[in-house]
Amino acid sequence: MAHKTKLGEVIRKYESELLEHWMKEQLAAVTLRRDIMSEDELRQQSSEFIRLLLQGIAGDNLTDITAQDWAPVRELLASFSKSRAQQGYSPSETATFVFSLKQPLFDRLRKEHGKDADGLAEDVWVATVLLDKLGLYTTEVYQQSREQIISRQQSELLELSTPVVQLWPGVLCIPLIGTLDSERTQVVMENLLQKISETGSQIAIIDISGVPAVDTLVAQHLLKTVSAARLMGADCLVSGISPQIAQTVVHLGVKLQDVTTKASLASALDVALRTLGLEVKNRQR
Amino acid sequence: MERIPILKMGPFLLVTIQVDMHDRLAETLQRDLSDRVVKDCSRGVLIDISSLEVVDSFIGRMLARIASISRILDAETVVVGMQPAVAITLVELGMSLEGVKTALDVEKGMQILQRSLGIETGGDEDAHPAE
Amino acid sequence: MLTRRSETLNIALEEDIVRVRQNTRRLAIECGFSLVDQTKMVTAASELARNTFVFGGGGTATLEVLQDGGRTGLRLTFEDRGPGIADIEQAMSDGYTSGQGLGLGLGGSKRLVNEFSIRSKVGEGTTVVITRWK
Numbered sequence: 001m002a003h004k005t006k007l008g009e010v011i012r013k014y015e016s017e018l019l020e021h022w023m024k025e026q027l028a029a030v031t032l033r034r035d036i037m038s039e040d041e042l043r044q045q046s047s048e049f050i051r052l053l054l055q056g057i058a059g060d061n062l063t064d065i066t067a068q069d070w071a072p073v074r075e076l077l078a079s080f081s082k083s084r085a086q087q088g089y090s091p092s093e094t095a096t097f098v099f100s101l102k103q104p105l106f107d108r109l110r111k112e113h114g115k116d117a118d119g120l121a122e123d124v125w126v127a128t129v130l131l132d133k134l135g136l137y138t139t140e141v142y143q144q145s146r147e148q149i150i151s152r153q154q155s156e157l158l159e160l161s162t163p164v165v166q167l168w169p170g171v172l173c174i175p176l177i178g179t180l181d182s183e184r185t186q187v188v189m190e191n192l193l194q195k196i197s198e199t200g201s202q203i204a205i206i207d208i209s210g211v212p213a214v215d216t217l218v219a220q221h222l223l224k225t226v227s228a229a230r231l232m233g234a235d236c237l238v239s240g241i242s243p244q245i246a247q248t249v250v251h252l253g254v255k256l257q258d259v260t261t262k263a264s265l266a267s268a269l270d271v272a273l274r275t276l277g278l279e280v281k282n283r284q285r
Numbered sequence: 286m287e288r289i290p291i292l293k294m295g296p297f298l299l300v301t302i303q304v305d306m307h308d309r310l311a312e313t314l315q316r317d318l319s320d321r322v323v324k325d326c327s328r329g330v331l332i333d334i335s336s337l338e339v340v341d342s343f344i345g346r347m348l349a350r351i352a353s354i355s356r357i358l359d360a361e362t363v364v365v366g367m368q369p370a371v372a373i374t375l376v377e378l379g380m381s382l383e384g385v386k387t388a389l390d391v392e393k394g395m396q397i398l399q400r401s402l403g404i405e406t407g408g409d410e411d412a413h414p415a416e
Numbered sequence: 417m418l419t420r421r422s423e424t425l426n427i428a429l430e431e432d433i434v435r436v437r438q439n440t441r442r443l444a445i446e447c448g449f450s451l452v453d454q455t456k457m458v459t460a461a462s463e464l465a466r467n468t469f470v471f472g473g474g475g476t477a478t479l480e481v482l483q484d485g486g487r488t489g490l491r492l493t494f495e496d497r498g499p500g501i502a503d504i505e506q507a508m509s510d511g512y513t514s515g516q517g518l519g520l521g522l523g524g525s526k527r528l529v530n531e532f533s534i535r536s537k538v539g540e541g542t543t544v545v546i547t548r549w550k
Contacts, residue, residue, distance in 0.1 A: 231371075
């Protein structure tokens with residue numbers, strides 16, 4: 001590139017002015033949430049960003065923000081974006097942090113370039129592309145972060161919504177309700193094995209009468225859970241299998257021979273008690 | 286050389302594995318157990334792995350081997366206390382530990398061993414869930 | 417993607433397999449993995465470290481903590497200058513044994529992690545890289 005950008009020079013020369021002007025833009029923005037972040041914090045983050053921006057520019061690579069030079073800036077933006085996501089900012093509010101630097105920057109570029117229209121146009125372009133990329137990067141990180149938060153909340157909700165019940169000393173029951181997906185099944189099953197260990201229960205009944213359909217992945221998870229329980233020294237019975245699910249299982253070729261299956265929870269409980277050497281009798285009159 | 290202690294409890298041997306064993310230590314345990322089964326005419330071996338946080342294919346194979354060797358020497362083997370995370374991992378790894386009886390804890394493991402003696406002398410035939 | 421931390425361990429003695437397990441556990445905890453995920457990673461590390469020691473004639477294990485945008489990951493690289501594997505596909509299939517059960521190590525480890533890659537050339541050596549993300 002024949003054009004030698006004045007970007008770094010301008011930022012260095014006008015650093016404190018730039019910061020003030022940028023702070024003004026941010027504070028004036030409708031999207032700023034003063035209730036969540038104090039002016040001091042904002043100033044600190046903004047000045048840090050400018051400092052690291054200068055570092056990145058010094059590396060002479062102004063187009064590829066995935067390069068090593070831009071790592072410190074990316075790290076700052078990533079942690080900034082993550083904390084904003086947690087605080088409840090929207091992605092635009094978060095990206096505005098970077099975008100609102102444009103106006104202050106362009107003003108000073110104009111001052112430096114004076115009559116050199118071509119030089120100014122070139123630098124404005126370089127600056128805008130760079131800040132766009134950085135702003136979009138915050139949005140990406142924000143998305144990932146929100147997804148992580150959502151998935152964590154989902155697992156917490158899962159654990160709460162699938163209680164493991166002790167039907168009798170030594171007999172646990174986990175009634176599965178609703179559609180099962182692979183991830184939910186995994187979480188629920190891990191929870192069951194943990195409870196087996198904690199309560200020392202030899203038998204766990206997995207009741208799926210509340211489950212409308214089962215696919216291969218879910219069936220495999222169930223089988224893995226039965227195997228894992230066996231390794232621990234407990235046994236699993238699966239009850240509440242509907243005719244539809246039975247057909248699906250056979251159709252999918254899932255091997256259930258090793259697993260004791262019962263149509264109803266009641267029969268499963270019967271097997272469980274018998275296995276433990278217990279019997280239910282009518283009381284003598 | 287460090288060894289894992291083997292305790293005698295009547296007709297049975299009890300081993301508690303509490304350290305992250307390196308391969309040689311595991312092999313030594315296997316040999317020591319076989320020697321003791323013969324020496325003490327033991328009828329059962331109980332291996333407590335409730336402290337083991339990792340069981341890889343090497344340890345898994347060792348446990349299966351101990352069970353096979355003991356059976357030839359007329360002793361039953363029960364592995365007790367496997368942690369849930371370990372069980373899940375072993376299943377994913379593809380290890381079924383064929384031929385190894387398991388129980389949730391030492392007490393239940395002892396019941397299995399005692400029952401196996403009972404069956405031999407013509408006791409009743411409850412199918413035990415852990416089998 | 418950043419590498420926040422990197423440690424390299426030599427695998428020259430049998431005890432080193434234990435060291436690899438312990439260091440992997442420490443880093444997995446640092447990355448915030450659940451207990452089950454920690455155990456899977458440590459077990460995979462144990463399998464691969466043993467392969468490096470037994471079949472590779474010794475080598476190195478490099479443990480790295482990665483940061484990619486918002487997520488954290490743990491990457492382990494096992495390298496040896498051993499005889500190499502002639503038929504990788506066969507070696508990866510469960511049930512394949514070269515007398516000591518190399519099969520379960522590779523195929524099984526792959527199931528325990530999110531990313532798995534293996535490079536091997538006969539006469540030059542083998543490199544296995546596994547990664548788990550939080």
